[in-house]
Amino acid sequence: MTSNTPATAPARLSVPPRFTAPRPLTDAETRALRAIADVLIPASGDNPAATAEPDFDTCLRRAVDARADAFDDITAVLARLDGAAADVIDQALRALHAEQPVTFQALSAVVAGAWLLTPTVRARIGYPGQRRDPARFDEAADQLSDGILDPVIARGPVYTPDGTN
Amino acid sequence: MTNHEDDVADVVVVGSGPSGGVVAHTLAVRGFSVVCLEQGDWVNPTDYPANHPEWELLIQAQWAHDPNARRLPADYPLDVSDSDMWPVMFNAVGGSSIYYGAEWPRLLPSDFRVRSLDGVADDWPITYADLAPYNDRIDAFIGVSGLGGDPAYPEGLDYPLPPHPLGKAGRKAAEGVNALGWHWWPGTNAIPSQKFRGLSQCARWGTCEWGCPESSKASSDVAFWPHALRSGATLITGARARQIETGRDGSVTGAIWIDRDGAEHRQRARAVVLCANGIGTPRLLLLSASARHPDGLANSSGLVGKNLMLHPNCSVTGFYDENLESWRGPAGQLIHSMEFYDTRADHDFVRGAKLHALPTPGPLNAVEVHRALPYDQLWGPAIHDIARSHARGILWAANTEDLPDEANRVTLDPVLTDGDGVPAPKIHYRISENTRKILRFAVDRMEEIHAASGAVRTFPVELWVDQPGHLLGTARMGDDPATSVVDSYGRAHDVPNLFIADRSVFVTSGSANPTCTISALALRVAEHVAATAKDQKVSA
Numbered sequence: 001m002t003s004n005t006p007a008t009a010p011a012r013l014s015v016p017p018r019f020t021a022p023r024p025l026t027d028a029e030t031r032a033l034r035a036i037a038d039v040l041i042p043a044s045g046d047n048p049a050a051t052a053e054p055d056f057d058t059c060l061r062r063a064v065d066a067r068a069d070a071f072d073d074i075t076a077v078l079a080r081l082d083g084a085a086a087d088v089i090d091q092a093l094r095a096l097h098a099e100q101p102v103t104f105q106a107l108s109a110v111v112a113g114a115w116l117l118t119p120t121v122r123a124r125i126g127y128p129g130q131r132r133d134p135a136r137f138d139e140a141a142d143q144l145s146d147g148i149l150d151p152v153i154a155r156g157p158v159y160t161p162d163g164t165n
Numbered sequence: 166m167t168n169h170e171d172d173v174a175d176v177v178v179v180g181s182g183p184s185g186g187v188v189a190h191t192l193a194v195r196g197f198s199v200v201c202l203e204q205g206d207w208v209n210p211t212d213y214p215a216n217h218p219e220w221e222l223l224i225q226a227q228w229a230h231d232p233n234a235r236r237l238p239a240d241y242p243l244d245v246s247d248s249d250m251w252p253v254m255f256n257a258v259g260g261s262s263i264y265y266g267a268e269w270p271r272l273l274p275s276d277f278r279v280r281s282l283d284g285v286a287d288d289w290p291i292t293y294a295d296l297a298p299y300n301d302r303i304d305a306f307i308g309v310s311g312l313g314g315d316p317a318y319p320e321g322l323d324y325p326l327p328p329h330p331l332g333k334a335g336r337k338a339a340e341g342v343n344a345l346g347w348h349w350w351p352g353t354n355a356i357p358s359q360k361f362r363g364l365s366q367c368a369r370w371g372t373c374e375w376g377c378p379e380s381s382k383a384s385s386d387v388a389f390w391p392h393a394l395r396s397g398a399t400l401i402t403g404a405r406a407r408q409i410e411t412g413r414d415g416s417v418t419g420a421i422w423i424d425r426d427g428a429e430h431r432q433r434a435r436a437v438v439l440c441a442n443g444i445g446t447p448r449l450l451l452l453s454a455s456a457r458h459p460d461g462l463a464n465s466s467g468l469v470g471k472n473l474m475l476h477p478n479c480s481v482t483g484f485y486d487e488n489l490e491s492w493r494g495p496a497g498q499l500i501h502s503m504e505f506y507d508t509r510a511d512h513d514f515v516r517g518a519k520l521h522a523l524p525t526p527g528p529l530n531a532v533e534v535h536r537a538l539p540y541d542q543l544w545g546p547a548i549h550d551i552a553r554s555h556a557r558g559i560l561w562a563a564n565t566e567d568l569p570d571e572a573n574r575v576t577l578d579p580v581l582t583d584g585d586g587v588p589a590p591k592i593h594y595r596i597s598e599n600t601r602k603i604l605r606f607a608v609d610r611m612e613e614i615h616a617a618s619g620a621v622r623t624f625p626v627e628l629w630v631d632q633p634g635h636l637l638g639t640a641r642m643g644d645d646p647a648t649s650v651v652d653s654y655g656r657a658h659d660v661p662n663l664f665i666a667d668r669s670v671f672v673t674s675g676s677a678n679p680t681c682t683i684s685a686l687a688l689r690v691a692e693h694v695a696a697t698a699k700d701q702k703v704s705a
Contacts, residue, residue, distance in 0.1 A: 013239035013403055013425065014205035014257035015212045016227040044546035066222035097540050105536070106225075108544070109529065113222045116528045116552060125553045126488065127528050130215050132368040132379070133493060139330040140358065144312075144351070148336065151343050157316045158348050160507045162274035163281065164292045 019068040024061070025075070032078040033060065037111045039089045050111065053118040063114035070106030077107055167421065167429040174200040174399075176694065177420050177434035179406045179449065181205075182260020183680050184667040184687035185440035186389025187303070191691035193396035197698065200432055201393075202422050205239030205257035206402040207386065213376030221529035224375050230264055231631050232256065238425075239403075241583035243444070244591040250475055251631045252592060254442055258402060259386030261442065261634055266374045267355040267382045268498045268521060268678040269309050271300055271685075274319060275507050276675035279568075283508045283515045286568050289672045290644045290653040293319070299685035307383040308361030309681075311353035317503035326358045329367060334489040334559050335499030338522035341618030342502055352498030352521065355383035355680070363391050371494030371526035382495075404430075407587045409437055409453040409462055409663065417462075417663045423585045436662040436694060438655075439669075440687065443473065443636030446669045447575045448590045450640065463657035463665075468650050469640055470576055472569035474674040475633035477596055479604045480562040481611040482525060482534050483620030484554045491525045491558045498523060505610060506676060514602040516566035519676040520611060525558030534558070534624050554622075561614055563607035564635065565600055566676040575639055596628070604628060635679050640669035655690035666690040 025033065034051045037060070041050035050056055064071070077096065081089055096104040115121055122129065136142075176192050178185050181203040193199045214223035230253040232240035239256040255264045274293035279286045303309075305325050313323030328351040331339060335351070342349040356373065360366045365381040373382055380387050394400060403425035410431070412418045419433035439446045447470035453462040461469050498521040505517045525531060535543050535551050543551055578591040596604075608625045615623050643649025646658035651670055657663040666687040668679055675682075 011238060011425075012206060014208050014237055014255070016235070016237060019223070019227055040544045041548050042545060044549055047549040062219055063222055066217075066219045067226060069226040093544075094540055109222060109225060109533070112532050112548070112552075113219060113529050116221075116532075117218055121552070122528075125528060126556050127492060129218060130220065130370050130372050130492065130526060132370070134366050134368045135330050135358070137359075140328050140351070143331045143336060148331075148339055148343070149351075151346070152316065152348060152350065153314070155316065155346075155348070157320075158503065159273055159317050159319065160275040160282065162278045162293060164274075164278070164294065 020065045021068045021071050025064060028082045029075055029078040032082045033111070035084070035086065035089055036081065036093065036107070037115065039086055039093060040108060040111050041115050050115045053115065053120050055118045056114060059114040059117035062117060063110045066113070067106055067110050073103045074107050074110060077103065167431050173433040173435065174198045175434070175698065176436045176438055177202065177432050178438045178440055179420060180260060180440035180442065180445065180667065181258045181385060181390065181400060182440060182442065182667070183262050183385045183389070183684045185260065186385035186393060187684050187687035188438050188440060188666050188691040189398040190389050190393035190396060191688060192695055193393050193398035195695050197695065199398040200434070201398060201400045202404040202406045202420060202432065203258055203400060203402050204405040207258045208263060208376065210378050210380050213372070213378050215370050215372035215375060215378045220372065220375070221527045228375055230634065238584060242581055242589045244578045244581050244589060248592040248594040249596045250477065250594060250628070250633050252444060252475060252636055253632060253634045254444070254636065257386070258390060258400065259384040262384035262680060263376055263386065264374055265384070265634065265680055266497055269311070269353045269355040269681045270501060270519065270677040271318065272675040272677050272682050273317065273503070273506060276673060279516070279673045285515050286673045287643070290642055296682070296685050296689070299688045300681065303684045303688055307355055307388045308357040308364060309353060309355050310358040312351045315350040317348055317350065317506070324353065326361060328352065329354060329356070329358050329495055329497065331499055332490060332493055332524065334491050334524045335522060337485065337489055337618050338559050338561070338614065339500050341614040344617040345613060347502055347504035349500045349502045352500050354495055354497040356495050356497050357381055363387060367495050369494040371492055371496050371524055373494060373496050405585055405587070406449055407452060407585070409449060411455055411457060411462065411660070415457050415660060417660055427585060436664065438664040438666050438690065438694065440667045442667055443639045443669045444575050444590050444592070446665060446667055447639040448577065451577050452588065458659070463640070463650055463659045463663055465659050466647055466650055471571040471574045472638040472641055473573040473575055473592070473594055474567040474569060474637040474671065475594060476564045476567050476635035476637065476674055476676065477600055477604060478562055478564060478629040478632055479608050479627050480560055480629065481608055481615055481623050481625045482558055482560045483615035483618070483623045485557045485559070485618070485620055488556050489559065491556050492527065493524060494526065496523045496526060505607070512606065514599045514606065516568065516603070517676060518563040518565045518603050518607040520561060520563045520607065523560045523562065525555065525560050528552050528555035531555035531558060537624050559615070561611040563611065564676040564678060565603040565607060567600055567674045568597060569638055569673060570597060635674070637668045637671040637674050637679060640665050641672050642670040643672065654693035655686070664690055664694055
């Protein structure tokens, strides 16, 4: 298969370039982010912890790319928490939540976003993803056919006349 | 150095959103030479974030609604340091309709007569009945989906396509409204429920407000521009208008625009129609000040940029015990309620709000809604149930009527500029006490609906700070040149061959989503331009 797309495509004015993190996370950063993920999303009942999901690491890289705008803030937190125990991470995250809500939002969105990208989690929570799902031809009529609109129709007009007629 | 285009267009249109698309098509199909200047470029259906599994992360920054967050080359910055809200827009072929929800309610009859009925603001110089035929023709052209007979409107209103299914979420919302005895109706949307012209049947992706991957939402790029281009209109992308030029007699002679490489061009024209939205249009008029028009073009009234209305939004998201399949679109409104649209004697405010129910697509979006909870109720063991709630949500949201106030305005920023060095707009906007009362009232009513529907947890937001996409009123229409900028056909009182066809001309905001009205007004303006073309001339 060949492509005629030039190697240096012109800049697009209204479409952002595909975000990618400025560099891959280091092993230490990945380790810290995984530890954070298991504090924010721990095992509970039948639900595994975030890092126990088979595809979590792949999804984590994708999520870090998608929020590349916050890469510096996130990696700064990771540097501080490298090697920290779970209880230390928990306290640090609570402090971040209270004192740096913008950074906490980005960090937790990356973690939760990665977790929610994993196929096992999607299956568990019943999320099919956004996708084509056109309605049947008569689906709208079916959903109105039991009289759900009858009280509204029975009440009659509710608008304010404008006095021009 | 400015490059001079030799050809004199019959009409230059600035902006390719819904009003620009309607004007360009309407004039081109009648044989006029039309050149449209659009500062952005095309966005393909495959570009949109919904094409990617991580779409919910992508919309948090790079595909944000807020141009100050997105900061794409087509965007210009907004100084919002003196504003209670941050206006949003999208700059591309199709304009902000790229990112609208395609909710398509008409204004109500009372909206055109607010002074007469309520003793506030001003009446429009046209009535509901004047505009209705244009609404009908636009609806027929783009394939609006809805159910006729809505008792919130005068008799006879109908739509070319059947409504979308209510879905489980819509039916649950309707059951609550029925329990309260209030008005509701299946949502009217500019999203074809069946294939229509070049638009696909809605495939219910649910991501309407971040671009439709299916090309089944009537954004201007797909609803109007293919027809305009086939009719002979010329669309120049990457063309940022920086000045409307005038001749010695004060009439307009064309536009100066900057291309994507920074080079200036002059496009001469017999008439200019501005369709650059309620911020871009006054910005351009103010940028076009000259010796003959020292306060900005078309501004002898002093009203250019003033009376900015932003339709402040509020919402209550409710979560339920049962699976409502809340990922499924359109979004788009499932149902709407006009119960509290008009002034009521027992309210402590005038005018009101339009309420609408939408699904809540995406589990990360559900997590984001729950951020209002204390830490331990969202994170840790709680997150597993929060994630499951994504399928059980209903978003009730409201547009509130925003009365005109000259203090709410668009000016030119003395410091901030866009990527071409052109002064950026500065937004001066404060929410009125009347609007705050409506916001609180609307939140209370939406809480009532959720309670009546059986919601187990609700999340009220009394003001969406970063989400007024309805930018209205900054070049209002009227019969009196002392109190308005354009006449009812969008013609500038001061400049006979300058027209405004976008939402700047709204006299009052109503609380209906405005694109339906914008498009009908644009059709009315364009046909008037065509009908009076013999009066236009190119100034020396």
